[in-house]
Amino acid sequence: MTPATSFRGKRVAVFGLGGSGLATVRSLVAGGAEVLAFDDSEPSVAKAAAQGLPTGDLRDADFSRFDSLVLAPGVPLTHPAPHWTVGRAHAAGVEIIGDVEIFCRERRAVAPDAAFVAITGTNGKSTTTALIAHVLRQAGRDVQMGGNIGVAILDLEPPSAARVHVVECSSYQIDLAPTLDPTVGVMLNLSEDHLERHGAMENYAAIKRRLVAGSRTAVVGRDDALSAAIATSLELDGVKVVTISENDPVDLSAARALRGAHNAQNANAALAVARALGVSDATAHAALETFPGLAHRMEEIAAPGRVTFINDSKATNADSAAKALASFPKVFWILGGKPKTGGIDALAPFFSRVERAYLIGEAAEAFAATLAAHDVPHAVLGTIDRAVAAAASDAGKAEAAEPVVLFSPACASFDQFRNFEQRGEAFRTAVLALGGATATNR
Known part of the structure; x- marks a missing residue:
């Protein structure tokens, strides 16, 4: 845990008591802050109180007595409407921050030269975060990895001169971190996402830009127009910028967990970070080959046959699914779920790669209409287990030497699952039920 000693003696309200919220309360208390924590969910408040954490009803609190309001990342700051605590804090002139901001202040207070790598982007940020951490560990560095991936940032060990923090940051977290200042900031790409929380694409892009604008070295993708424009603007502002592309040469032939052109960009991002932190190219390239990959992200599940x-x-x-489709010449494609704006229309250039599509979830009928308009063979199956059984049967009869069943939903998971992890586990379970299959990274 990182005790928030820079908040010693401060009075802090915390709203949102999920995993990162609980970590924030523990950090603030350990650092000597006076904390009052609350959540709209009574069970969440009860869980925090059972852990001995200071809870109370912020609805009855005098916000003028607080120095800071700390919001969990999932709590709306601006869109679709500010949370009620935001209005109370604004009225009282109280700053509104998040857990990443607390970490940044603590780092500046106790170890300002400690290496801190922050990664964002619409797609690929979790893989790139894990890959950077792997490369640095292979180089012998003491690495703490977390943030929007795995461990909450304040549950990581504290910053120190001998330690590197590698932290994935969502747009929600960046929005609550006004002084975010990583040693190396990475912004991979930008495409339409989370507009319900940011209102418009320009707002979303501006928030993402803040991560690299505050860094000593900015590693920025140049494969989409918005990111390329941000890289140019940062250079004009005097920021040290390294641009990366999936078209930059990098040998990934022995890196099975990094298949696909999009992973070339991820690998080049990791190499750029390694160089910025003094790791040799030879060490970094060797580490790419031993990267095990992440579950639910182009994860190969080994099966007999x-x-x-x-x-x-x-x-x-759709943008993320496009990268998966581009990785294989032909696929038996399972997709669907809770659709996002635009559906799968943008994926039409990849439909020639689809032997047959198997549709699940809320989006099934709409996606079926899109596929039918492009003469793509498809079937509405409804559930993952039925889709896996049908796709496996069809793939087994295919003429290809190594047919591929690709589960790349191009949709949110919330129509049938709590999150993409639970959805991925359902796919894994269905594949393993075919008999004799094992996940290659487990």
Whole structure:
């Protein structure tokens, strides 16, 4: 845990008591802050109180007595409407921050030269975060990895001169971190996402830009127009910028967990970070080959016979699914869920790669209409287990030497599952039920 000693003696309200919220309360208390924590969910408040954490009803609190309001990332700051605590804090002139901001202040207070790598982007940020951490560990560094991936940032060990923090940051977290200042900031790409929380694409892009604008070295993708424009603007502002592309040469032939052109961009981001932190190219390139990959992100599930099953449940939008489709010449494609704006229309250039599509979830009928308009063979199956059984049967009869069943939903998971992880586990379970299959990264 990182005790928030920079908040010693401060009076802090915390709203949102999920995993990161609980970590924030523990950090603030350990650092000597006076904390009052609350959540709209009574069970969440009860859970925090049972852990001995200071809870109370913020609805009855005098906000003028607080120095800060700390929001959990999932709590709306601006859109679709500010949370009621935001209005109370604004009226009282109280700053509104998040857990990443607390970490940044603590780092500046106790170890300002400690290496801190922050990663964002619409797609690929979790894989890139894990890859950077892997490369640095292989180089012998003491690495703490977390944030929007895995461990809450304040549950990580404290910053120190001998330690590197590698932290994935969502747009929600960046929005609550006004002084975010990583040693190396990485912004991979930008495409339409989370507009319900940011109102418009320009707002979303401006929030993402803040992560790299505050960094000593900015590593920025140049494969989409918005990111390329941000890289140019940062250079004009005097920021040290390294641009990366999926078209930059990098040998990933021996890195099975990094298949696909999009992973070339992720790998080049990791190499750029390694160089910025003094790791040799030889060490970094060797580390790419031993990267095990992440569950639910182009994860290969080994099965007997010649059919390969790919679990890409993290593909929650069309842009991410496009990268998966581009990785294989032909696929038996399972997709669907809770659709996002635009559906799968943008994926039409990849439909020629689809042998047959298997549709699940809320989006099934709409996606079926899109596929029918492009003469793509498809079937509405409704559930993952039925889709896996049908796709496996069809792939087993295919003429290809190594047919691929690709689960890349191009949708959110919330119609049938709590999150993409639970959805990916459902796919894994269905594949394993075919008999003799094992996940290659487990």
